[in-house]
Amino acid sequence: MPSPDELLGRLVRFVGELLGSSSLRFEIGPTLVLLGVLLVLLQLVARPISRWVTSDAAGLAGVGRAMALAAESGTDAVVSLGGAGVTRATDALGRLQTLAAFPILGHVARAAARSGIPLRVLTNDPIAAVMAAATIDAAHASTATPERQGRSRIVMVGEGRSTIAALAMTTRATPAAAFAVGSLREEALLHLDGLHGGAGSMATASAEAAQAPSLLLSGGGVLIGPEPFQAVADLRTEVEERTMIMAANRLIGLAIAVIVVGSILVLAGAFDLAGFLAGTNRG
Amino acid sequence: MRRPTITALVVIIGLLLLADMLVVNAALGQVAGVAVDAAILVAAGAALAGVGALGARRLNDLWRRRGDPIGAVMVVAGMAAMLAAGLRPGSTGTTDPAVQWLVTALLIPIGATLFGLLFVTTLGAARRSVATGSREGTLLVVGALVTSVLLVPLSGPVGEWLADAATWSLAVPIGSVLRGLLIGIALLTAVYAARVVLGIRGADD
Numbered sequence: 001m002p003s004p005d006e007l008l009g010r011l012v013r014f015v016g017e018l019l020g021s022s023s024l025r026f027e028i029g030p031t032l033v034l035l036g037v038l039l040v041l042l043q044l045v046a047r048p049i050s051r052w053v054t055s056d057a058a059g060l061a062g063v064g065r066a067m068a069l070a071a072e073s074g075t076d077a078v079v080s081l082g083g084a085g086v087t088r089a090t091d092a093l094g095r096l097q098t099l100a101a102f103p104i105l106g107h108v109a110r111a112a113a114r115s116g117i118p119l120r121v122l123t124n125d126p127i128a129a130v131m132a133a134a135t136i137d138a139a140h141a142s143t144a145t146p147e148r149q150g151r152s153r154i155v156m157v158g159e160g161r162s163t164i165a166a167l168a169m170t171t172r173a174t175p176a177a178a179f180a181v182g183s184l185r186e187e188a189l190l191h192l193d194g195l196h197g198g199a200g201s202m203a204t205a206s207a208e209a210a211q212a213p214s215l216l217l218s219g220g221g222v223l224i225g226p227e228p229f230q231a232v233a234d235l236r237t238e239v240e241e242r243t244m245i246m247a248a249n250r251l252i253g254l255a256i257a258v259i260v261v262g263s264i265l266v267l268a269g270a271f272d273l274a275g276f277l278a279g280t281n282r283g
Numbered sequence: 284m285r286r287p288t289i290t291a292l293v294v295i296i297g298l299l300l301l302a303d304m305l306v307v308n309a310a311l312g313q314v315a316g317v318a319v320d321a322a323i324l325v326a327a328g329a330a331l332a333g334v335g336a337l338g339a340r341r342l343n344d345l346w347r348r349r350g351d352p353i354g355a356v357m358v359v360a361g362m363a364a365m366l367a368a369g370l371r372p373g374s375t376g377t378t379d380p381a382v383q384w385l386v387t388a389l390l391i392p393i394g395a396t397l398f399g400l401l402f403v404t405t406l407g408a409a410r411r412s413v414a415t416g417s418r419e420g421t422l423l424v425v426g427a428l429v430t431s432v433l434l435v436p437l438s439g440p441v442g443e444w445l446a447d448a449a450t451w452s453l454a455v456p457i458g459s460v461l462r463g464l465l466i467g468i469a470l471l472t473a474v475y476a477a478r479v480v481l482g483i484r485g486a487d488d
Binding site: 018022025026096099166187190192207219224251 | 301304305306307308309310311326327329330332333334336337358390393394397398400401404405407408409411412415417419420423427461464465466467468470471472473474475476477478479
């Protein structure tokens with residue numbers, strides 16, 4: 001049985017050996033820059049106070065009213081999680097948009113649960129379907145309406161981006177409110193046009209820059225570019241949620257300042273900041 | 284309801300992967316590899332379970348004569364055809380000619396047929412946008428009309444001027460708007476990713 005000092009000594013030796021057998025993947029400069037950016041980000045995210053006033057770009061604050069209208073008309077509401085999914089073969093930006101859709105789904109699901117409106121969630125990814133089911137369950141648990149849980153359903157539309165658009169275009173049911181949140185690409189206009197047919201209200205959100213015109217043409221509330229990620233923090237009045245917006249705005253300001261300063265330095269012939277940051281001016 | 288265990292797990296795995304990205308260490312790399320492999324296995328298992336549930340649901344619909352029977356038959360037949368082509372004895376899986384034929388001769392043409400509707404759908408959406416008087420939609424349609432005029436294939440000095448104007452509009456105003464959008468998306472993606480890694484959620488989640 002080792003004594004406490006021996007145990008401590010072994011631990012220190014173990015950590016020392018571990019550090020001794022390690023090396024930095026990048027050079028010291030880029031590593032410190034990366035850690036510094038993370039530190040700034042964490043400081044901004046963890047800031048306990050907020051003085052930022054947020055807007056309601058896609059009219060998500062009016063979801064409750066849309067659900068009340070749905071209750072009057074006796075129809076349901078549809079939420080499409082886009083065409084990327086979580087585990088499908090797609091890029092990280094698409095997956096992150098699907099992840100960003102879940103808080104919005106939760107927001108809609110809570111309003112639907114309170115009004116007794118059944119939700120139809122469209123997805124083409126089995127993991128996203130499981131996550132959507134858990135989100136709806138949580139919404140019913142938080143609103144103390146478990147008896148209404150069974151009326152909502154998750155529709156797994158099959159593989160591919162076009163399948164979800166095809167289903168939206170061919171479904172006869174006309175929902176009172178339709179939401180399309182997530183990655184929408186070439187199929188965006190077909191998808192949104194299908195959802196729009198007959199829907200009382202419509203809100204769309206996608207961070208695909210090339211599909212911004214499709215969203216604008218679809219009508220209704222629209223979140224374009226970075227806005228879907230911002231809206232997630234906008235849904236509630238929690239301090240931590242609102243500070244995300246403040247952090248994002250400060251990062252945008254910081255990035256603009258770096259671009260402006262870098263451009264001035266390059267024009268003045270003093271220093272190539274872009275080359276330094278991208279690591280292309282070495283050797 | 285907050286679940287500190289899950290949040291702690293997310294933070295630990297996130298820090299582990301971050302440390303593996305920054306530091307070259309055999310032991311750390313192996314631990315990070317185990318975490319990534321476990322995530323892939325769980326995702327693959329859940330994906331298989333999801334596909335199985337979809338098939339079982341459609342078969343149950345057919346058995347109980349409820350829902351959309353034609354859709355259920357199509358789903359079950361499609362799954363059976365793909366499974367038979369990919370798993371039959373002697374098949375080479377996804378590279379098997381039968382699987383590739385199903386994809387190239389059926390799936391891709393069906394998708395292309397759907398996308399053929401885009402011309403009509405775009406015109407319909409533009410008309411609806413103008414009719415509803417949406418400011419952004421109207422601006423978009425006007426911009427599209429101006430771009431269409433710039434792309435008219437004319438010869439002579441007028442044609443050259445139009446081509447130059449089209450190139451300039453693509454490179455300067457449209458390019459700057461797209462770059463601005465992409466910078467904003469990249470920044471907020473980073474913020475949102477940090478939010479996910481740190482497990483920051485609303486109190487009512």
